Each structure stands twice: as C-alpha cells, then as structure tokens.
Amino acid sequence: MKEIVIISGKGGTGKTSITASFAVLGGRDVIVADCDVDAADMHLLLQPQHIKSEDFCSGELAVIDQDLCIQCGKCFDVCRFDAIEVTDNIHEVDELSCEGCGYCARVCPVEAITNIPLNVGKWHISNIKTGSKMVHAKLGIGADNSGKLVAKVKNEAKLIADTESKKIILVDGSPGVGCPVVSSLTGASFVVLVTEPSVSGLHDLKRVYELVAKFRLKAGCIINKADINPKVSKEIKEFLQTENIIHIADLPYDEDFTKAMTNGQTIVEFSDGSLTNTIKESWKTILEIL
C-alpha cells in the first residue's frame, strides 16, 4: 500500500482540485483521506455518502465548580495561558485560552477544578462517486488538536485500505508547515507539492520542502498556473533541479478549475481538453514513480 500526500505550503494553489481529479482517475483502487480538517473542501467535489460518523475527543478543558471554589487564586498564579479570568473575585476558565494542561486542577487546594474531555470534531467514512471510499472530518470551531484529528483520519483510511486490499491512499493536506502538515506527512510514500509561480508560491514551496526534506521523503512538484509568471516559473524549476524534486507537470492558468468546482465536478470529469490530459499524464507519472 502506498500513501501519496499532496501539500503546498501556500493555500489556494489548487491542491484539492488536483487531488480530487487524481481520486477520480484512480477510481476503485484509491482511498481518499481529506486531511485539511479545518477547511475541508474535497466533499464538494466527491459528494460523499456517510456510512459511518463518529465524534472525536482529544485534549481536556478545565472547569471550576463555583460552589467549591474558595477564590484563593492559585489556579490564576500557575496558568501560563492566561486562561483563568477573575471578575469580582469569581474565577472562571476562558475556554478558548485553556490548553488543558491540568496544572490548575493539580494545585487547587479544594479540588474545585476538574478536567473534562473535549469533543473537537467529527470524522466520517463515506462512499464516493469513484466507487471507493473517503475518510474526512470536520474540526470544531476554534478547536485545538487538528494534528491528532489528521492522524485519526489517516489511520482510518489505512485500516480501510488494509481490509479492502486497496493499493493507494491519497491524502489532501492543509496549508502551512505546522502540526496538521507534520501529521499528514507521517508515513508518506511520496509527496506531491502543488505550487504556483508567484513570489509567495515559491517562498512557501521552499519552506514546506524544508519540512519534507527533514522527513527524508521523495517528492514531486506540479506547477499550477505556470504561465502566469514565466520568470518565477523558471526559478521554481531551478529550485526543483537543485533539490532533486521530480517536476511532474506544468498546468496552465485556466478558469476551468473554477467552472468544474462550481459544477460540483472534478476537472477530469468537467472537461476533456488539454488541462484534463495533462492531469491524466501527471497521475500516470506519479504511479510510475511509486
């Protein structure tokens, strides 16, 4: 079983549109894992029918029992997250700031503080139109622990791939270089970097590749909107060459990306023009590399 992880550093470069197209091309052989859990969009293109949904609990939240609290202020003194708010000597926990370390509960002399488990989101297993399955999730508003939810989504996808003897897991990652991205890279067989030739596209590609290199993962790159800035496009290609990153393909600036999305379709379903052909070639290239 091989795991292909698609990331970009910068958001909005076309990761999800490209990943969903690959899912359609891969058909029954491919399990999809949408690991962009705090702004998941893949469901808009693959129209999942939920077959299993579960809450996801991770981390804790401190709660103060006002009947027991003696207003000693010890919790306030030890909290490093400014999460204890004191108004008129009433001590309360600011839920958004609390990181669930539990230190306050340990120093409370009257055991007025308890830690309750936090429900941080929901994850689903769904049938999708490719004839295969997708694992996806929705992080609760402002929730912490997106890295752990990403790990959960990936593990569930792996379990399905194992039981159903699927060859490939396709992982759509989130932007950035922080914990959800680190979590989606863990266990990857191959990383596809989707970038665009803008100063920020190149800058973010370099940062996210530094992370990929730390994990010693093999990577390839798709340059989307490649014709929008030939100069930066060339710089990206030079960077790929220096770092031994496989240049998979150049995709043109094409509003079919948006038109397909507006139709609830992937690009390969929406059009049979040259853009679709290039995406098909890219998928073939990736399968050969694996």
Next chain:
Amino acid sequence: MKIAIASGKGGTGKTTLSTNLASYLAQTEKVVLTDLDVEEPNSGLFLKYELLHSEDKFKMIPQWNDSACTLCGNCQKVCNYHAVIQIMDSIMVFPELCHSCYACSELCPTNSLPMIPKKMGELKHGTTGQFDFIESRLVIGEEQAVPLINQTLKYVDQKFDNSYIKIFDSPPGTSCPVIEATKDADYIILITEPTPFGLNDVILAVDTMKELKKEFGIVINRYGIGNNEIIEYCNKHNIPILAKIPNSRKIAETYSKGELLYDKFPDVKEELAKIASHILDIKTRIV
C-alpha cells in the same frame, strides 16, 4: 484599533488585502502591519522595508537534570501531553509535544526539570517609510504556531499605542492559530472568493467569528468568477460586503511579481477606498 484579516480558505487574498490596505491607509493614518501567518509569512515579499530590529523568539521547555532526581515519576504523571516520559532510570523530554505549562518543572520535588529556552522562531520589525511592518516566522519543524503568534502580539502591544491602526495578516483555517490571531481584534475582515470552496470555508470562518463574538465584514476577491452564492449568503445573514475586488488575470500576474495593486488598478483602488472608509468609521466609533 486592531483589524485582523482572515479567510478560512487559503489563497483567497489575505496577504494582498493586508499589504495594499496598510499602504493605502498609511497615506493618512499611523499604521502597523503584522504578519501572523507564522508558518508561511508572505506580506514581507510585497513590501520594500528597512529592517529596524530582529530578535529570536523562544518557548520554554523542561530539561532534565539528573543530579538530584529521585525518579519519583511525578513529572510524567502531571504532563497531559506525554511530553515527559520516564524510561528505565532516565527522564526523556519531547520538546515538540511540550506546551510550556511548567507543571512538570514546578511540581518536581527536587527541581530536576528546570525550564530552558528553545528557539521557535524569529521576529522582524522594519519600516517601509510609510508604515511599520512586523513579521514572525516559525522555525521549520516546530509544530505549534500559537506561542509565536502570542509573543508577536505582545511585541506589537508594547511598541504601538492605540493611535495606530494595527492590521494583522492572519493564518488560514479555523483552528487554534486563527483564534490566537483574531481573539483580540476589534474588527475582522474575512476575505473569500465566490466559488464553492470559498463559500464553504467562509461559512466556517463566519461561524468562528460569531463564536468569538466579533464584529466582521466580508470582502469578495476574484469577483466575477464562480457564482453568486456568496452574495446570497451574506444578504440572508445580514453580513456586510465591504468590497468586491474584480477577477482578472492581469491582477494575478501583478500579484505573482510581488507588487502592490492599487496604484496600478483604479478599480482595485476604488474598492480599497470603501474598505478604508469602513475601517475609519469603526475607528471613530470605538476609539
């Protein structure tokens, strides 16, 4: 006053709006722009600035000192993040899991886990001549953006009083880094694009801002592409649309070179003026 620019979906124009708005407002106001997208900070790429100051930012992590340790196991017991683990007769610390809560260190009966600083990022402070610019960038491999965002906000608070308009370019998404970047703001501008992805993600961002009880408005970028559902959504929920920045390949090309837009595109300037006047109205109301 503090204005945060956020989006839900990545790549919808947060940085474009932040840099152009800062530059536009600086014609008449005192402005400081801060890039809080510490994982992938981009604002600086669009500005020519002279560096005034830079400093490393640290997070505190425990370091085991074995001389007095009795291996009582208390540190492992009190760490809710499994960042401190006792293996045989030694204590292992996993810095990437540590949230710097100090519990293991301060509850250790023999003071065997003193907290030491570990570099997590770098803060830069510069000036463009028109306005101040601050950015922080996370060291690659550091997973937690929140502590660095928090320290950057504190720096801005110390250096700039309330007479400044403080613009914060926020990270994408709706999870903890976005909350940290927006929770102290007086007003939030959510920027999106009129596509199904843009709509889906801006709804998540709107729900987040409602949860935070924030006043906010929406800017539609790449207006003209996709469909009209975002406008129907805003109308239905009484969310003000502050501006519509047109979709154009020329704009995308100018952006790709790292250039500001409003001095080259009169229609962009016109939309920017609407946002600026909305902000100045709010400023008069709250300051």
